[in-house]
Amino acid sequence: MQFKINHRLEGTLARTGEIITPHGVIKTPAFIVGGTKATVKALTPEQVESVGGRAILANTYHLLLQPGPEIINHAGGLGKFMHWDKPTFTDSGGFQVFSLGMAYKKGIDLVSHSSKGDASQAKASKSQLAKVSDKGVVFKSHLNGAMIEMTPESSMEIQHQIAADIHMAFDELAAPLAEYDYLKQALDRTHAWALRCLKRHQELNQEHKTKHEDEQALYAVVQGARHQELREASAKFLGAMDFDGFGIGGVFEPGEIPSVLNWTNSILPEHKPRHLLGMGSQPLDLFLGVEYGIDTFDCVAPTRQARNGSIYTYDGRINIKNSKYKTDFGPIDQECTCYTCQNYTKAYVHHLFKADEILASTLSSIHNEYFVVATVDKIRHSLEDGSFHDLKQSFIQRYYANSDKPLKIFKQ
C-alpha cells in the first residue's frame, strides 16, 4: 500500500490524496462503506459501486465467528469471497472489546451524555460478553455462547487469512468516561498490543512474499479518549513505528472531533493516511473530520439508519415511515441523483417500509450510502478547487436549519 498527498488546505489539517492498494486506488478523503460480515447489508457489490463506494470495511470478530477465516481464505480472500474486486479493510475486533464489554446493553449513554464522569457506569456489567486482560480478550460468542479468545497475534492471523488490503491493529476501546487511571492502563495495553500486532503482521507479510502474494497493510489505532496528554502520547508512540497508516478510535461525537484530531493529527506523520473509525453518521462528522486531517471514514449508521427508515436529505434527516409521507409522490430528495431518487417516490418507499418489504432496505440504503459517499466526494473536490469553507458553510447550515439539535461545535 502507498499513500500520496495531492493538495492541502492552508490553515487546516485537510488534504487530498490517494491510497494505492493492490486492488485499486482510493482517492481521499473518502467514505469507506461498512461491510461487517462480508456484505454491505441489503446491497449487492454492484449497487455499492453504483453508489460511489470505492472500498469496504469488514470485521474480524464477525468473520471469525461466521463463516470462519479459513473459509474466506479458501475462497481466495475477502474480495473474491464477496465478489468485490476493489480495496478492502478489516477492523480488528477492537471495537467489540467495547461494544460487547463495557458498553454491553448500555450503549452510547455510557460514553457521552452523563457529564458527571460516571465511572461506576464504566465498570464491567455482569452480563457483558467480553473480558480484557493484557494477553488479549475473551469474547463470549453472541451467536452460540462459545468462549473465543482473541489476542493481537490471533487478530493479525485472522486478518491475514481474510486478506483485506488494509488491517487494523487490535486495540482496546475503553469508555471515554472511564476513570483516567483506567484509560491510561487501556492505552498502555493498546500500545503494547500494537507492537505485538506489528511484529506478527510483518512475519505474515514475509510469508506472503515468499509465496508471491500481495503484501497487506497495517494501521495502528490511536486511543486516549478525551484527554490531550493521552492522545498526544498515543500519536507520538504509534507514529514513531512502522505502520502504514493510523486509525483514530474512541471518538463518539462531532464535538470531540476538532480537539481530539488536532492533538492527534498534528503529531502523526503527515505522509501516512488517517482513518477515523466509526464516525460519519452526519455531515458535520465528515466536514470536521476532513478539516482536521482525516483521509478516510467508515460508519455503519448510513445503512443501519436506512434499514430503520431514517433517511438523509440535504435539508436534514427524515423518517420515511412518518404518516405524512404516505401520499408524498416526490423523490426523497429533489436534488439527489441516486438510483432511488431517480426512480421512486417517498410514498412508495414509505409503503415498502409499512409493508415490511425487503426492497425498503435496499432502496433506502442505496440512497443513504450515496448521500454520505457523495458528500465526502464533494468535500474532496472542494479541497481541490479551494471552495471547502464555502461548501461547509452552506451544506451544514442548510442540513441543520430545521434541526433542534444545536450546532455548538460548528458555531464556536
Place this chain on the structure above:
RNA sequence: GCAGGGAUGACGGAGCGGUCAAUCGUAUCUGACUGUAAAUCAGACGGCCUUGUGCCUACGGGGGUUCAAAUCCCUCUCCCUGCA
C-alpha cells in the same frame, strides 16, 4: 324447538366480584440509531384537563343483586356447536 357455548378497546385475544381504563400480541403514531449482537430498540396508544392516589365515558342492549360488577342474576338481540 331443545341443550350447550359465546359477544371485551382499530383487530386478535386475556381477565370472570374490589388492586380494571382493563395482561398480551398486531395495527397505528412518534423517537433513537456513529470501527453493526440492529430489516433493531424505546415510548405513546378511550376522552378531558388544573397531569393528579384527578374527572368523565366504557367490556353487545336493558334491568337487577352488592358498599363495590367486564366479572353474579334476569331478560332481549345477534353468533357458534350438537340434538330434533
